[in-house]
Amino acid sequence: NTPDLFRRERYWRVPKWELVYEGIHLESPKLLHLVLKEFPHQELAEELVEHYFRHVNSQFSLLNKRLIYRQLRERLHEKDIWFCALLMCIFALGSRWSNHPRVLPRDPQGLQWSMSGWDFLNVAIGIPPVFPFLLTTATLFEVQTLSLLALYLQGHAEYAEGRIFVTVGLQKAQDVGAHRKRVYKHHPTPDEEQWKRAFWLLVVLDRTGSANLGRPCSIGEEDFDLDLPLEVDDQYWDTEDPTLAFKQPPGVPSTVSAFKLWIQITSVSRTSFAPSMYLIPKDVSWTANPARSRNSC
8 A cells, every 4th residue: 555655653553552442352253253143144145245246236336246256255254354344235235136034124023125134234334333443544345335334325214324434434545545546556456446446436425415415525526536447347357368457348338337427427416516505604794794793702
């Protein structure tokens, strides 16, 4: 990570003694075990992941399907708490296209298909308060998780609360420099392209949330300068011929094009919603005679 080259660790890393003092453990086997207990059985898990990539990721190009399946085969979720949380979000979003009763919340009041996947999401939501994500440098899985938490809540009654995850995700991404073009290398890499996708998804969720709720955006156009995601499908990221990596074959439309166009559309809407639209009106008498107002204090 480029910013780490210029940061002295003693000032930019939370010391272990401080985390222990706060009662927080960076890698708690107990926490990971509790999350894994909520995992669906393998057949259902594979179904939900497939639903996610078919119905969700095809529109909101956040994750690389090949990488996720590879990490699943390597059982990374048994080692990394944030990848575990990311999978829970994938299960939650994929549940909306499943008719398996396991995706329904454990509610004695009856079947609530509108709440499909809520139990999976609830596990992911419960991880940030336990894990010291506010005290440690953001990871890619962490920012991706925050993106999907917000994306799930877009179709839920708690939509407004989902903007909290958007704002936190943007702040965490900026902390590692994911919003700056100069942080990325000249030649794309899978890791950097995923960072770009995660940041852009948070940006567009921020813009649409601002338009829908009538609230200011958490980040402005002047605050970042990274390039748009590459219009290259997942299978062309890593090829046997290194010279063909990250190159979409001529005549083959990219599935990422729609996501890129959506980003550009939200940029237009962001411009139309000027910050002055959400300014709180000031007292007319104060603005008319500020000197008298100061003297009366």
